[in-house]
Amino acid sequence: MRSLAGTVVLITGGTAGIGRTTARLLARNGAHVAICGRDQERLDAALREIPRAWGMCCDVTVPADRERLVRAVAERFGRIDALVNNAGQGRVGKLGDLTGDQVSTLVDVNFTAVADLTRLVLPAFGARGGHVVMMSSVSAWVPIPPLSLYSATKAGVLGLALGLRREVPRGVRVHVVCPGPIRTEWLSRELNGRRPSTSHRTVSPQGPIRGTWLVR
Ligand SMILES: NC(=O)c1ccc[n+]([C@@H]2O[C@H](COP(=O)([O-])OP(=O)(O)OC[C@H]3O[C@@H](n4cnc5c(N)ncnc54)[C@H](OP(=O)(O)O)[C@@H]3O)[C@@H](O)[C@H]2O)c1
Structure with missing residues (x-):
C-alpha cells in the first residue's frame, strides 16, 4: 500500500461508527x-x-458550515489530499409516514452535503490531485423497504x-463504497430491536454485520 504518511484526509462524521x-x-x-460532527x-x-x-x-447540512x-x-494543514464523504443518516420508515422535514434533512445530509463538499474540496487538491471517497450503500443497488428514501439518496451518491469519475481533472480519483448493514449507532437507534414490517429474508449475515439483515 502507498504510504499515507503526511497526507491530509478530511472525513465528515468522523466522530462515530464507520x-x-x-x-x-x-x-x-x-x-x-x-x-x-455536530456533537x-x-x-x-x-x-x-x-x-x-x-x-x-x-453540521454538513448547513452551507456556511x-x-x-x-x-x-x-x-x-496547507493542503487536502482526500475527502471521505462519510457523514450520513439512516431513516427507517415508509415515505408516506415521514414528515416533510425528515425528507429534506435526509436528502440534505446524505446527498446535497456530499455533492457540495466535493465541489468545495476539488480546487483544494490543486495540481497534485487527490481522492474523493463517497459512502454509498448496498441499498443503492437493491432499494430496501422501509428505507426507500435512504436507498434513493445512496443511489444518488453512487x-x-x-x-x-468522467468529469474531474486528471489526478483526481473518485471512489465509492457500498457497505451492507453494519451495526453502528444509527442502525441500532433506528431499528431499536425491531424488524422491518415489510416481508424480507436474510441475504447477507456475514462478518461484522452478523445479526443484522438486508431486506429485499
Ligand atoms: N451502518 C450501516 O449499516 C451502513 C451501511 C451502508 C452505508 N452506511 C453509510 O456509512 C456512513 C456512516 O454510517 P455509520 O453507520 O457509521 O453512522 P453513525 O454511527 O450514525 O455515524 C454518523 C456520523 O456522521 C455524523 N453526522 C451525522 N449527521 C451529520 C451532520 N448533519 N453534520 C455533521 N456530521 C453528521 C455523526 O456525528 P453527529 O451525530 O455528532 O453529527 C457521526 O459522526 C453513512 O453515510 C451511512 O449512510 C452505513
Whole structure:
C-alpha cells in the first residue's frame, strides 16, 4: 500500500461508527485526519482517541458550515489530499409516514452535503490531485423497504460518483463504497430491536454485520 504518511484526509462524521474507525486507521498509518460532527462532546472524545487528529463541530447540512470546514482544513494543514464523504443518516420508515422535514434533512445530509463538499474540496487538491471517497450503500443497488428514501439518496451518491469519475481533472480519483448493514449507532437507534414490517429474508449475515439483515 502507498504510504499515507503526511497526507491530509478530511472525513465528515468522523466522530462515530464507520467514520471514526476509518479516521483511527488512517491516523495510525500516518495520515493527518480532520473530522467533524455536530456533537462537541463526542468530537472531543474522538480527538482524544485519534493521533494528530483535528476537528470542527459543524453540521454538513448547513452551507456556511461546509465552507467553514473546508477553508479551516486547508488553512490548518496547507493542503487536502482526500475527502471521505462519510457523514450520513439512516431513516427507517415508509415515505408516506415521514414528515416533510425528515425528507429534506435526509436528502440534505446524505446527498446535497456530499455533492457540495466535493465541489468545495476539488480546487483544494490543486495540481497534485487527490481522492474523493463517497459512502454509498448496498441499498443503492437493491432499494430496501422501509428505507426507500435512504436507498434513493445512496443511489444518488453512487450516480454522482460514477459521473464525476468522467468529469474531474486528471489526478483526481473518485471512489465509492457500498457497505451492507453494519451495526453502528444509527442502525441500532433506528431499528431499536425491531424488524422491518415489510416481508424480507436474510441475504447477507456475514462478518461484522452478523445479526443484522438486508431486506429485499
Ligand atoms: N451502518 C450501516 O449499516 C451502513 C451501511 C451502508 C452505508 N452506511 C453509510 O456509512 C456512513 C456512516 O454510517 P455509520 O453507520 O457509521 O453512522 P453513525 O454511527 O450514525 O455515524 C454518523 C456520523 O456522521 C455524523 N453526522 C451525522 N449527521 C451529520 C451532520 N448533519 N453534520 C455533521 N456530521 C453528521 C455523526 O456525528 P453527529 O451525530 O455528532 O453529527 C457521526 O459522526 C453513512 O453515510 C451511512 O449512510 C452505513
